[in-house]
């Protein structure tokens with residue numbers, strides 16, 4: 391099984407590097423949204439747009455559908471890591487622990503991205519006990535910056551929420567960690583960013599081996615974020631094109647079981663199939679997915695609605711700037727090796 395997993399990664403990585411429309415391997419990373427409402431309105435997030443939910447509505451995935459979707463995925467792919475978030479705040483799903491438990495029982499590594507505002511001591515303990523292994527969150531040491539960007543967020547409450555999680559991890563002696571994207575590093579130089587991240591790390595000194603702080607990178611997937619964060623005139627230039635890796639590595643599923651072409655398609659505008667109706671393998675190399683991959687390899691992102699405004703092909707992403715960097719980071723680094 392171990393070798394098969396590596397073979398899968400290599401095949402997927404090669405398919406991306408060789409710009410194949412039909413991927414030889416399988417997705418590396420699975421992202422499943424169980425709920426898409428949010429209690430925050432972060433200015434860099436599409437949730438801050440008052441019309442956001444007019445496109446895709448609001449919804450929650452039942453536990454029963456979730457189990458059907460997982461069974462479908464597992465019948466086609468070797469599912470190793472699942473992230474239980476996409477649009478919205480996953481902890482608004484009051485039964486999230488049951489979804490995590492199901493994955494844990496199947497030996498799957500579970501992560502979640504959360505704003506960490508809804509974490510009592512008890513909930514944090516339950517989430518870690520259910521098998522949650524990693525929480526990603528946006529935070530920083532500067533309360534004013536945090537509250538300006540994370541609209542409706544209260545810095546002290548979030549700090550306490552993150553600490554509850556870390557205490558739970560330590561108390562249960564669990565393989566559990568928190569990854570913080572330091573929001574204050576947005577638009578900071580690398581020297582400034584290092585100082586800012588050290589301040590954030592110091593807030594969690596007691597659990598330093600469980601906390602990673604990294605710089606934030608706000609992108610412009612739906613064409614709004616940069617306008618909110620800066621002036622439109624400061625939008626970066628579109629000069630150097632790099633093939634976006636997302637349609638080669640990601641399988642992103644919304645609350646209704648729909649698979650979308652990219653994890654940044656938060657409004658499910660490019661639906662490539664539905665896991666409650668079709669097999670995962672059929673969707674992965676289906677016509678719509680291949681149309682998306684083809685448009686990107688032919689440098690025509692403007693032909694696909696969700697790619698039109700996205701800056702990833704021009705500016706890179708967390709996974710890197712060049713195809714080789716992306717392959718190294720996405721397929722063979724850190725957590726993805728599981």
Ligand SMILES: C[S@@+](CC[C@H](N)C(=O)[O-])C[C@H]1O[C@@H](n2cnc3c(N)ncnc32)[C@H](O)[C@@H]1O
Nearest residue numbers: 434435475476478479503504505607608609615
């Ligand atoms: C949409 S949120 C959903 C999960 C959860 N509510 C949270 O805030 O972590 C998932 C991730 O998307 C990121 N995100 C939202 N808008 C973004 C943008 N314009 N650029 C980069 N990341 C963004 C957030 O920073 C968060 O890490």
Ligand code: SF4
Nearest residue numbers: 428430432435437478
């Ligand atoms: S980034 Fe997360 S917390 Fe903020 S508005 Fe978007 S979904 Fe909500």
